[in-house]
Amino acid sequence: MNAFSSFRTSFNKLLDNIHSNYFDSKSKVIEYCICFFAILFLSLVLILDKAPKDAQAFVAQTQILIVFYMVFRFNLLGLLFSASLSSVELAILISLFVQKRDLRFLIGCSSRILTISVAVIVAILSYRQDVQKKKLQRHAITDELTDVYNQRQFRILLENEIENARRNNSSLGLIMMDIDNFSMYNDLYGHECGDKILKATSTILKSIVKQNGYVCRYGGDEFAIIFPNTDIDSLEIIAHNIVHRFERVRSDYFSEKLSEKVTLSIGLSEFPNRSRSKSELISQSDMALYHAKNLGRGKVHLYQDIISQIRKNLSSDNQQLIGAFKGLLSTISAKDKYTHAHSERVSSYAVMIGKAMNLSLDEITVLEYAGLLHDIGKIEIPKSLLNKNDSLTDEEQQIIRQHPIYSENILGPLEDIENLMDYVRHHHEKYDGSGYPDGLKKNQISLGARILCVADSFDAMVSERPYCKRKTVEEALTELKKHSGTHFDPEVVDIFCSIMNPAYKIASSN
Numbered sequence: 001m002n003a004f005s006s007f008r009t010s011f012n013k014l015l016d017n018i019h020s021n022y023f024d025s026k027s028k029v030i031e032y033c034i035c036f037f038a039i040l041f042l043s044l045v046l047i048l049d050k051a052p053k054d055a056q057a058f059v060a061q062t063q064i065l066i067v068f069y070m071v072f073r074f075n076l077l078g079l080l081f082s083a084s085l086s087s088v089e090l091a092i093l094i095s096l097f098v099q100k101r102d103l104r105f106l107i108g109c110s111s112r113i114l115t116i117s118v119a120v121i122v123a124i125l126s127y128r129q130d131v132q133k134k135k136l137q138r139h140a141i142t143d144e145l146t147d148v149y150n151q152r153q154f155r156i157l158l159e160n161e162i163e164n165a166r167r168n169n170s171s172l173g174l175i176m177m178d179i180d181n182f183s184m185y186n187d188l189y190g191h192e193c194g195d196k197i198l199k200a201t202s203t204i205l206k207s208i209v210k211q212n213g214y215v216c217r218y219g220g221d222e223f224a225i226i227f228p229n230t231d232i233d234s235l236e237i238i239a240h241n242i243v244h245r246f247e248r249v250r251s252d253y254f255s256e257k258l259s260e261k262v263t264l265s266i267g268l269s270e271f272p273n274r275s276r277s278k279s280e281l282i283s284q285s286d287m288a289l290y291h292a293k294n295l296g297r298g299k300v301h302l303y304q305d306i307i308s309q310i311r312k313n314l315s316s317d318n319q320q321l322i323g324a325f326k327g328l329l330s331t332i333s334a335k336d337k338y339t340h341a342h343s344e345r346v347s348s349y350a351v352m353i354g355k356a357m358n359l360s361l362d363e364i365t366v367l368e369y370a371g372l373l374h375d376i377g378k379i380e381i382p383k384s385l386l387n388k389n390d391s392l393t394d395e396e397q398q399i400i401r402q403h404p405i406y407s408e409n410i411l412g413p414l415e416d417i418e419n420l421m422d423y424v425r426h427h428h429e430k431y432d433g434s435g436y437p438d439g440l441k442k443n444q445i446s447l448g449a450r451i452l453c454v455a456d457s458f459d460a461m462v463s464e465r466p467y468c469k470r471k472t473v474e475e476a477l478t479e480l481k482k483h484s485g486t487h488f489d490p491e492v493v494d495i496f497c498s499i500m501n502p503a504y505k506i507a508s509s510n
Contacts, residue, residue: 022077035070036081039063043085046108047092060108064115071122075130079123086112086119143217145195146202154216154224158278161228162271171273173227173235175242176285177266180297181472182221185258194221197262200253201246208245224285232270232302239266239300247298263298265289274303287341291348294462296473296500304348342459347371349455349496350448356495357451362418367448369414370423374452377406401436404428419448427452430487450489454480454496457488477501 023029042063045051051059067086070078090112097105141153149157158174165172179185179201186194198221205215205223213227225242227235243264251259267289275281284303292301350371354364378386381403385396392400408425415421426440426449433441435453445453461476471479477497484493 022074032070032074032078035066035073035078038066039070039082039085042066043089047089060111064111067115067119068122071119072126075123075126079119082119083116086116090116143202146198146217148202148206148223149214149216151216151218154214154218154226155278157214157216158226158281161226162278162281164228165271170229171231172271172281173230173232173238173268174270174281174285175225175227175235175239175266175268176218176222176282176289177225177242177264178220178222178289178293180263180265180293181261185262193258197254197258200250201262201264204246204249204253205242207249208242222289230270232268232273235268235270236300236302239268242266243298243300265292265298266300267292267303268300269303287344290341290463291345294345294459294473304344342463343372343375345459346374346452346455349458350451352499353451353455353492353496356499357492363448366417366419366423367451369417370420370427370448370452371455373411373420374407374424374427374456375403376410376424377403377408379410380406401428405437419446422446423448423452425449427456429453431489432486434487445489447489447492450492454488454492458496458500473500 022032042059045059046056046063067078067082071082072078090109093105093108093112096102097109141149143150161172164170179197182194182197185197198217202215202217202223205225209215209225213225213230216224216226218224227238230238243266246264250262254262267285267287269275269281269284269288271281275284288301288303292299295301347368348371350367351364354367359367381400385392385400388396404425404427408421411421411424423446426435426438426445429435429438429440429445429449430453431442431445431450433439458476458480461471461479462473464470477500480488480493481497484490
């Protein structure tokens with residue numbers, strides 16, 4: 001039974017290859033059938049001696065011309081039919097020559113032998129040409145190092161699949177991932193080692209995904225996988241499965257010193273329920289990936305639209321404000337692309353801390369809103385300051401320090417949401433009183449504002465900004481601990497560090 005199944009699988013694969021290589025369009029099927037029946041008809045005319053003697057040479061030459069054309073267009077498949085038919089003709093002509101000793105049959109035999117010989121040469125040349133053409137086509141759409149689709153082809157595939165999803169009223173999943181601490185491997189072991197990691201990673205991903213999706217290299221150490229006809233629940237299961245299977249098989253692909261170190265972080269989103277366009281789908285998945293990396297190594301994060309969460313919890317009187325906030329956040333994003341994604345991450349971190357501190361659901365909900373909206377006042381800050389590469393002057397610092405007040409003023413219509421104004425206004429206050437805008441200290445600062453201060457500072461440290469290089473998660477947590485009791489509430493720092501790095505909790509208790 002296994003042998004039969006194996007044979008059936010191989011046979012089906014052969015049929016698929018024939019279809020994709022030779023009959024990928026209706027015109028090719030028609031073309032092949034015309035050549036097939038034309039050669040067969042001319043062969044019967046010659047064998048049965050139905051053509052006038054003065055026209056036999058013309059019929060034979062026409063048949064040979066069609067044979068060569070068929071072999072050139074369909075190479076090995078054309079050769080198989082032509083050689084088989086010519087061999088049958090040759091056997092018949094030899095038999096007739098033996099019976100009748102007519103030189104015409106001998107000439108026909110030599111003609112068939114010559115036809116088969118030339119057809120073989122044409123088939124070989126045509127096959128080589130096809131192979132070369134396919135190589136060039138593959139080079140145009142694949143990444144040379146990893147042998148997966150390149151970024152240009154990724155965008156084409158994604159656009160096509162989004163159109164298919166729209167047309168078929170289906171969903172499309174996108175996973176963005178990269179190799180954790182990849183630059184460290186390059187620095188420690190050299191770029192040759194880095195290339196081997198990229199190659200092995202792409203091989204593992206292809207073996208996991210198989211025919212269910214398109215594996216692409218998005219750039220550097222970042223990969224993207226497109227999953228057609230996949231809803232968000234299935235996509236999340238697939239993402240966790242990729243991480244777990246990668247960890248199981250990596251020892252087969254990496255050296256012993258790397259097999260326990262190399263991990264993947266994954267961000268994901270879906271079209272059309274979470275995103276409405278190609279660019280939005282990529283942006284959401286990328287933001288989710290960024291968040292996953294900030295959570296530590298080997299994490300999976302699903303993009304969350306916090307605006308939608310706010311809409312669910314706002315009263316009907318305030319629903320119209322959602323559109324205004326989305327517009328403001330879009331405006332900020334145009335001025336400073338960092339701010340929008342930063343706000344969503346700060347909101348998530350604040351919620352994590354609130355849950356760990358056993359705050360009530362209402363308090364956690366306000367933290368979620370405040371995290372998203374705390375920097376909305378940056379809409380009033382000039383773009384030149386938000387994206388300045390050099391250090392800010394004292395005057396420029398004063399302008400930047402006004403943004404919590406601007407945020408509070410913009411959010412004035414939401415003053416009925418208890419503590420929201422307070423959290424937003426005071427998220428830059430420091431535990432020792434050195435913060436702004438009011439110079440509050442210790443318990444003068446609300447707990448929500450102290451939580452936002454830690455979440456905001458952590459994300460700022462682990463993010464790449466125009467004026468400073470990002471820190472690793474471990475470096476950022478060390479920095480929080482260093483300033484615990486001065487800039488930050490010690491209790492909030494301890495809880496956040498234990499969430500982000502469980503080993504810290506153990507170390508702190510010793």
